[in-house]
Amino acid sequence: MPVSVTVGLEGDGADIELCDDLEWMNYSEQPKGKVLGMLNTRDEKKYSFVINEANYLLFKDAQIFFKNVAIPAMITKNLEAIRNDSVGYFMKRLP
Numbered sequence: 001m002p003v004s005v006t007v008g009l010e011g012d013g014a015d016i017e018l019c020d021d022l023e024w025m026n027y028s029e030q031p032k033g034k035v036l037g038m039l040n041t042r043d044e045k046k047y048s049f050v051i052n053e054a055n056y057l058l059f060k061d062a063q064i065f066f067k068n069v070a071i072p073a074m075i076t077k078n079l080e081a082i083r084n085d086s087v088g089y090f091m092k093r094l095p
Contacts, residue, residue, distance in 0.1 A: 007082055015041045016064070018077060018087070025072045029093065037064045056090040068092070 008014030058067040075088030
């Protein structure tokens with residue numbers, strides 16, 4: 001994640017604000033359209049680093065939400081872990 005991007009929790013005023021219930025989503029199937037957070041910037045360069053998750057996430061109307069049904073794994077609100085690694089990973093159920 002670029003150093004210029006700020007990440008925080010709901011109401012922090014960061015470039016990317018994550019939902020307070022983020023960690024409760026771990027290892028449980030989340031529906032299409034479930035909101036993960038908000039974008040407080042229109043500068044696409046500030047969130048283009050998440051393009052790897054394009055199959056799972058959609059950015060629309062300043063919201064980050066699941067594009068399809070997904071199972072989050074190792075999702076964290078720990079800002080240091082996010083900065084050093086990632087918010088987490090996404091999986092899908094095998095048929």
